[in-house]
Structures are given as structure tokens and as C-alpha cells.
Amino acid sequence: MEDTQENKPQSAEVIAAKAAWQIIREKFGDAVSELDENAFMPFFEVLKTERWREIALFMRDDARLRFNYMACLSGVDYPEEEKLGIVCNLESLGEHGHKIAVKVKCCRDKGIIPSVMKVWKTADWHEREAFDMYGMRFGGHDDLRRILCPEDWEGYPLRKDYQVQETYHGIKVPD
Amino acid sequence: MQELGKAEYSSVRVTPQGENRVIIEKDISSEEMILNMGPQHPSTHGVLRLECKTDGEVVIEAEPYLGYLHRCFEKHAEMVDYPGIVPFVDRMDYLASMNNDFAFCIAVEKLLDIEIPRRVEFIRVIVSEFNRIASHLVAIGTYAIDLGAFTPFLFCFRDREHILNLLEWASGARMLYNYILIGGVAHDFPQGFKQRASEFVKYFRPKAVELQRLLTENEIFVKRTKGVGMMPADVAVNYGWSGPMLRGSGVEWDLRRDDPYSIYPELDFKVCVPDGKFSDIGDSLSRHVVRALEMEESLKIIEQCLEMMPEEEGFDPRAAIPKRIRPKAGEVYGRAENPRGELGFYIQSDGKSTKPLRCKARSSCFVNLSAMKELSRGQLIPDLVAIIGSIDIVLGEVDR
Amino acid sequence: MSNGALLPNSFSLVMSTSLNAWSDALSELHLFGIPLGLIVIAAIPLVFIALYALTYGVYGERKISAFMQDRLGPMEVGKWGILQTLADILKLLQKEDIVNKSADKFLFVIGPGVLFVGSFLAFAVLPFGPAFIGADLNVGLFYAIGIVALEVVGILAAGWGSNNKWALYGAIRSVAQIVSYEIPAAIAILCGAMMAGTLSMQQFNLLQQGEYGFLHFFLFQNPIAWLPFIIYFIASLAETNRAPFDIPEAESELVAGYFTEYTGMKFAVIFLAEYASMFMVSAIISIVFLGGWNSPLPNIGSLLLNDWTTGPVWGAFWIVMKGFFFIFIQMWLRWTLPRLRVDQLMHLCWKVLTPFAFVAFVLTAVWEIYVK
Numbered sequence: 049m050e051d052t053q054e055n056k057p058q059s060a061e062v063i064a065a066k067a068a069w070q071i072i073r074e075k076f077g078d079a080v081s082e083l084d085e086n087a088f089m090p091f092f093e094v095l096k097t098e099r100w101r102e103i104a105l106f107m108r109d110d111a112r113l114r115f116n117y118m119a120c121l122s123g124v125d126y127p128e129e130e131k132l133g134i135v136c137n138l139e140s141l142g143e144h145g146h147k148i149a150v151k152v153k154c155c156r157d158k159g160i161i162p163s164v165m166k167v168w169k170t171a172d173w174h175e176r177e178a179f180d181m182y183g184m185r186f187g188g189h190d191d192l193r194r195i196l197c198p199e200d201w202e203g204y205p206l207r208k209d210y211q212v213q214e215t216y217h218g219i220k221v222p223d
Numbered sequence: 224m225q226e227l228g229k230a231e232y233s234s235v236r237v238t239p240q241g242e243n244r245v246i247i248e249k250d251i252s253s254e255e256m257i258l259n260m261g262p263q264h265p266s267t268h269g270v271l272r273l274e275c276k277t278d279g280e281v282v283i284e285a286e287p288y289l290g291y292l293h294r295c296f297e298k299h300a301e302m303v304d305y306p307g308i309v310p311f312v313d314r315m316d317y318l319a320s321m322n323n324d325f326a327f328c329i330a331v332e333k334l335l336d337i338e339i340p341r342r343v344e345f346i347r348v349i350v351s352e353f354n355r356i357a358s359h360l361v362a363i364g365t366y367a368i369d370l371g372a373f374t375p376f377l378f379c380f381r382d383r384e385h386i387l388n389l390l391e392w393a394s395g396a397r398m399l400y401n402y403i404l405i406g407g408v409a410h411d412f413p414q415g416f417k418q419r420a421s422e423f424v425k426y427f428r429p430k431a432v433e434l435q436r437l438l439t440e441n442e443i444f445v446k447r448t449k450g451v452g453m454m455p456a457d458v459a460v461n462y463g464w465s466g467p468m469l470r471g472s473g474v475e476w477d478l479r480r481d482d483p484y485s486i487y488p489e490l491d492f493k494v495c496v497p498d499g500k501f502s503d504i505g506d507s508l509s510r511h512v513v514r515a516l517e518m519e520e521s522l523k524i525i526e527q528c529l530e531m532m533p534e535e536e537g538f539d540p541r542a543a544i545p546k547r548i549r550p551k552a553g554e555v556y557g558r559a560e561n562p563r564g565e566l567g568f569y570i571q572s573d574g575k576s577t578k579p580l581r582c583k584a585r586s587s588c589f590v591n592l593s594a595m596k597e598l599s600r601g602q603l604i605p606d607l608v609a610i611i612g613s614i615d616i617v618l619g620e621v622d623r
Numbered sequence: 624m625s626n627g628a629l630l631p632n633s634f635s636l637v638m639s640t641s642l643n644a645w646s647d648a649l650s651e652l653h654l655f656g657i658p659l660g661l662i663v664i665a666a667i668p669l670v671f672i673a674l675y676a677l678t679y680g681v682y683g684e685r686k687i688s689a690f691m692q693d694r695l696g697p698m699e700v701g702k703w704g705i706l707q708t709l710a711d712i713l714k715l716l717q718k719e720d721i722v723n724k725s726a727d728k729f730l731f732v733i734g735p736g737v738l739f740v741g742s743f744l745a746f747a748v749l750p751f752g753p754a755f756i757g758a759d760l761n762v763g764l765f766y767a768i769g770i771v772a773l774e775v776v777g778i779l780a781a782g783w784g785s786n787n788k789w790a791l792y793g794a795i796r797s798v799a800q801i802v803s804y805e806i807p808a809a810i811a812i813l814c815g816a817m818m819a820g821t822l823s824m825q826q827f828n829l830l831q832q833g834e835y836g837f838l839h840f841f842l843f844q845n846p847i848a849w850l851p852f853i854i855y856f857i858a859s860l861a862e863t864n865r866a867p868f869d870i871p872e873a874e875s876e877l878v879a880g881y882f883t884e885y886t887g888m889k890f891a892v893i894f895l896a897e898y899a900s901m902f903m904v905s906a907i908i909s910i911v912f913l914g915g916w917n918s919p920l921p922n923i924g925s926l927l928l929n930d931w932t933t934g935p936v937w938g939a940f941w942i943v944m945k946g947f948f949f950i951f952i953q954m955w956l957r958w959t960l961p962r963l964r965v966d967q968l969m970h971l972c973w974k975v976l977t978p979f980a981f982v983a984f985v986l987t988a989v990w991e992i993y994v995k
Contacts, residue, residue: 088333088555116460120556122569122583135569137556137585141460142474145481149556170463173593181297196290196622205298206581258788266875280792280965369875371866371962377692443867443961604792605964608876 064146065090071112076103091135091149100152101162101188107138107150108167115148117141118168123178127208130156132184134175136164154184163189181206255283262291266369266608269618273595275607282607285599287592292622300582305331305405305548308582313399315584316620318361321347321354321390322561324403329484330557330568331405334550339406343540344486345532346408349420350390350400352521352528356427357386358562359514359521362615366511367438369612370447375438382430385423392416406544417529424522431518439515448508452598452610455505463590466564467517468614470496471510478560490527492520507613514615549577556585563587563615584623588616664757669743671751672899679947680898681708687951688958718887726884727784734781735885735892741773742899749906750825752916752938763824764816767907768809771862771900775801778871781893782881793880796965797871801862803969807976808858811851814980814987815841815911818848828915836921836929840914845990850983852912854976856949859904861968863897866957870965905949906942916942 062085069083069092080103081093094100107115115138122135133153140146154161163186165172175186176195183204186192194201203210213221258275261267270291276283296315300308312327313320325347332339364379387397393412394402402409438444454464459472469476477494479487495516502508552574558567564587571581591614598610649660682697682705689696697704722731748763750756760766775798782794816822818841819830833839842848861868872880882893909915916938920928932941963971 086553088553091554116457118463119558119565120567120569120583120585122581122585124571124581135554137567137569141476149554168463169458169461169597170590170593173589177589194290196293198290205295206301256788265878367961371869371875372960373688374692374958377694381693437959438961441961443963446967447961447964603964603966605870605876605962 065148093151104164104167114140114143121174123182160185160187292618296623304577310401316617319358319562321351325351326559326566333557334555349528352524355562357383366612408540452507462594467513470513473504510613586620588620691958715891720887725786730780730784735889738777739896742896744770745903752935759825762822764822785884789878790883793871793877803972804858804861807980810980811855814851831914834922837919842912847986863900867960905946909945
């Protein structure tokens, strides 16, 4: 409700997200952070990265949560924290209707995030894309290959410290 | 909706079985052959490549390969300021540029938290609904040609041409409009647009019926698509399908109604789902039928908007456009219902720069196509073509 | 060839009273010991195919499809684009004749040739009029259906020789399709042959001659003749790879099927062969069921429409027009219908057309023996 969203302290969307988050918090305790209750996109972070798949499965299957639809999974670079991460926008489609975003971060150098491709099949290609662009590994992903860039591309283009190659297969890359 | 299974992780399974599927009673498998379909192939709708493992006419497995049209949209987006991204967004789904712009502007406006003039909202809805019809016409036309019917394709393009003319008149461009801007639109409608638009609506209604009689009700067409590429509702949701694809599986889900934006809550329209009489719910035919029905709904929306649109003398559609677009620090996921499904933009702003820190496009085709591998398992080559056609991919949006 | 006894008195010929007069006379013509006449006879159908394919086949199909699709079609070359076909030929002639590196050169080259010869050979027994037939074989019809099957060899050679997976798919599909559809087609034609009691093409025409015009045609002579007529028409679409049975060259599935790798004149030859066999099957159906070169117009009282429109030149006119009519229907179907799937095609052939063809066969036999 983009345009009707006024500067009220909490919209219905945020309240619903908060209720959902409380259920997750109850179950996983310290593994998840506090809910960031901003009006645009309420999110929480998975602090114990290795439990992400467990949390994801719980979020999908718990009768009170039922986040059955993963709208988006975006890879993100956090250079100042020396981390890479993903942001997942989840939604309970056709059941509860609530939305929440989840952030998972991993180490910038050879970090591993558990793959959720078996929880939401749509995560398969999204994770491949995040790997393609940022280079984080997804543990348990069956088929982690580059998806948009060519197989032999060097570097991860969307990292903030990415250096454009000078040549590609002997072709000079223009500035 | 069905319950998702509770088994460990891989709880869902695709059962690509409709009544019209070939059942090979005897094991006549002989030798496997790798067949490369695309990137230059008439029915991969652009530059998709499918690596098919075939046994005679049966496709054992088809693995899609993407990236032939990858233009680094997300990298570009981090390099230009917000208004400069709009033309790039245009070029993603080049068949529905208006809808792309709309989705992107919604995301940025959410982040900026600005009020849009009412007339601008109407203009936006009208042009994006026109673009939706145009896009569905291409989808239906190319689907017809995939199945060997040439004439419906040209009928579709004939009618699409009228829409393109209208949109060209409003925006100055035929396909890549750059018309919907952050906070407004580029120009007000030209004089007489309203009349021409309602003339088109009147002209198009009988043409849509003609198209339906020529194609959708054709015996061969039904035989080719019914029961082909079945996708149960729960699996479709799990795959993140959206738009006509998801509705074809019988899930009543339309962002215009279920996550309303702009003036859609004021409008009266139906979310089209197949009733299961004409088609098997979740097959290629259902997806085609949903598109055909949606055109009529779009016409209804346009008619209502033309009637409800406030007239203002000397209206300046650029009045609400901020001088300098520099959103507060924050993240947003804004989305809109595109002809092909949910187009979302995840935008991260650091609050200092006029450029986004991260701009991810959640492309509907990309997500819809990810089910291809599972849908194609054990199908015949002609069915593979029918399935790709029913997904209605635009490679510009898949690869971005 | 003395068919004089069968000729009705009103039969008027410009040159002679005997059937096949022109072709017989021509074949006697020797010039400096060279059988020039025979060459001319052989050349006439070739010239006809070329002319027809260029004008009606290519230009006509383009214009007809344009008309059906609410567009103009070729308009640039010449008035209304009538020179478009010539421009196309010029283009095709200038194109590089590519034989891909890994192709089987012999098969690749021979393929279009066999294809063309196969479709052209059948024209030998085609009566172009009461006074012209290349060879009036007593097994003419049998020969015509048989020789068309030679095309299969050409298609297979082209598809296999191309060394392209799509071409191979196209060729295999095509062979399976043509061989299968020969069966209902042949049985349907046999029904016609039973009604006539002969296999000679010229005899077919004579038997359907009469002052009531179309009423003498076999289609209207027998209450069940429409069944083999329809079966043969459907089967003939499949035999010539026309829509909705164009799966061997299904452009959205197999790129272009067995001729994917062909360019330039080889491509044109394949194209020509397709139009030739289109005319061939149309001519066969009009000879067997619709009186061939006979005028469909009846004599009404003193209005001797049938007599006025009968003669060698009229005969040629009628058979060509009837052929064109069926080709028009083929085009009409092509631009209207989607394409069947490969298994649906086989289903239609073996489980629908073939049983019905047998039924038609039995019923025709019963009618011919007990009723007539």
C-alpha cells in the first residue's frame, strides 16, 4: 500500500510482520535478531547463518507463519562490514497474507550461506544469480553455476570492489 | 490451495500429467541424443538455450541456459541516478515498458514517500493497461505461431499496432517509452486521446472475440495445449510463479487486488482464473485462457479510468517530480503486476547518494522460467515448444 | 490406344477425333532423327509446374495468405508486387550454394534432385486434357501413387545428408508420416478405382463424362463416395507435408525440418517439388472424384453449357482449375489451423482414417456389386 502509507508509526503490514517475527523469535531465540520495524520493509536478520535453512523450513511449514512464497532473493554486498549477504522477501500467499524480509549474511571471503532451494524451489535460480554476482557459496545447492555471466567470467561483477577486466577472450573491454 | 508436504525440504513434486499426455506403454528407449535448442531457434522467443537430452521425440531433460541478453542492468543501476535508471528499466521487458516503469517508480516513490497527483495515477494506469493488452497480444500471437497457426499471430500484431500508435502519441516512442517518471509522467495526454482510446476499446472487443474463435476454441489448438505442462497450484507458489502463470494454476492472486497500488482499489475488475471446464487447471491452455480473459479486464479498467479521470486545465504532470531525488537511507521492495507476473525492485539507498546502493530487479520471467527443467521432463519436443510458449518469456527481462 | 468406342458423339476435337491426339501426334515428331516430340511432351509438364509454382504457388499463396491475414502481401516489386517471385528467384540464384562441411555431400546433393524427380515423374500420367497425356498407362493411377513415394527417399537423403539433428528429426518424421498416410490414401483411391473399374487415368475421365456435367462425377455417383473423397483429401495434406500436418518442416519446432541446411537453388528446388506434389495430389483427387478434365456444367434444355465448355483446351482449363481449387483449400487450411503433434498425427492416420478407409472400401464394393 505504497501511496496510502502515511507516517503513522505502524501500519498493518508492520504489525503483521511483527507478529510473525515473534513466533520465529520464540522458536529460535538468539539465532534471529530484533525486527527492524521500518515502514517500507520490516526485516530481521539471521544471526546464526548456519541455522538459516532450519528457520526457512519453519517459516514455510509452521501453520501460523506459512511463508510459502519467496518473492525475491537479492544478493547484497556490505563492504564496511566485510560481509556479503542476501535479502529474502517472503510472503504468505493466499493464506495469512503477511510479509517479512529476512537478511542472511556471511563472510566476504569464501563465506557460505545455507541454500534454501529445497524449501522454495524459486531460490534455486535466485541463489545462482547471487553467486554469479557476489560470489558467496550456498551450502547444499545442487547446481551452483554461474547463470547470467559466461562460465569463464572472472570476478563477481556486483561486488563494490569489482575491477573490470581489461580483456575478455582477447577482446579489449571498453571503458 | 493444497497443503505443502511436510517431508524434509524437498516436499513438492511436479506431476506433469494431463489427460492429453502421451503414455508410452512399452519401453522403446534406444539411445540418448543431446539436442541444442537455441539460442537461435524460432520458438525460444529470443536467445534462450535449452540443452535437451532426447530419446527420439521424447525429451528426457531440458536444461535452460540464460545470459545471452545479459546487459548488466543491476550494475548500470548502481552507476546512474534514479531518473536515469528509468530508460534501463524500459529495456528489460521491452514488450511492457510502461508496466516496468510503473513498477520501478512505485518502488522509488515508496522510498521517497511522496504524494502523486490523482490525474497522474489515472494516466499511469491507463497506459500500463494498454501496454498489458499489447503484451498479451504478443504472448497469444507468438504462442499461436509456436503451435503452427500463423494467422492469429498477424491478427494480434495488427491490433497491437493500434495500441502502439496510441502510446506513441502519448509518449513519443513506440516501444521504449520512458514515459512514467518518478513522481509523475513525462507529458499529459494529448488532446483527443480520451476519444481515440475509447474508440480503440470499442474496436477491440469484437476482435478479441474473433481471436478467441479462431484460436482458443480451435480443436487442434486445444488438443495441443490441454493437459500439457501441468503445474499444480502449490508447486507453482513454491516456484514463485506469479501473474497469468500462477492464475493459470488456479491461484487467485493479482497484485493489483491483493497488494493494491495506485488507484486500483477504486476500480472494478476481476482476477481471472480458469474454471476447469474448458481446460485442466494448471496446463498450458489455462495460462493461455487467463491471458485472453485478462485483456477483457484491462479493457474494463481502461474504460473506467477514462470515465473517472479528473480533467484539469493546464495540468502539469511533472509538478510532483522532486528536483533532486535522494531518498532517505533505507531499503524497499516495491512491486507491481506486470503482464508476465510480479515485477519487483529491491532498492537499497544509503541516504547520501543520488544513486542506489543496490537495485535488484525481481524479474517475473526469470522466476517463471526456472520451472522449465521440471516442466519439460518426459515431454515430447512439440510439447516442449508448447510449454515454452505458455511461459511467455521475454529474454530481455530474464537476462536483464 | 483406341478408346474411340467410348467417346460420345458430341465429343469435339480441334485436331482429330482420337483421344490423346495431340500427344500422340507430338510423339511422332522427329527432327533430324531426334525424337523432339517426346522431349516436348516431357517438357510441357515441367514448364507447367515451373509457371504454376512461380505464379500461383508462390505469389498466389502470398497474396491469399495476405488476404486472409488482413494485410497487403508483396506490393513493392512491380504493380501489386507481381514481379515478387522473379525477384525471389534472382535472390535465390545469387545465393551461395552452401554444403556444410560435415554433410554427406552425395546425399545432400542428390536429396533435392530425387525429391523433385519424384514429384515430377507423376506428371507423366496426368491427363492435361482429352488430347494430351504423357503416357496413358493402363496402371496410371497405381503408378502415380507409387511414384510419389519416391519423394520419401529424397527427403530422407536430404535430412540424413545434412548432418543436422533438426534435419534428421524432420526427415524421420516425414518418412513416418508419408509412409503411414499412403495407406488410407491408397485405399480411398481404390474406392474410386472400384467405381471406375480401371486404373487408367484417361479412362477415369471418360467414365465421368456426360451431358449432366457434375452429376456424372464419381463423387455424386455413389452415396458413400464422399467418405473416400474426404479421407483422400486429408491424407493428401499429410503426404505433401501441408498444414495442419506440416510437422516435418514445423518451423517452430524443427527450425525448417529436413531442408534446414539448404540454401539457394537447392532450396528452391525443394520448394518447387513441394508445390508440384501439391498440384499432383490435387489433380489426382479431381480426376478420381471430380471428373478430371470434364466440364462440371450441365446441359440445361437448349442451353448446352456442357457441350460449349468441352474440348481439349477447355479440358486443360478444367483440370487445372480443379487442381487450383484444391490447392486453394490447402492454403486456406494452412493459414487457419495450428499444427498437430506428431503422435496425434499418427493417431489420426492409424486409428481414424485407416479404419474409415476400410469401411468406405467395403461399402463401395457392396454398392458397386449389389446396388448399382
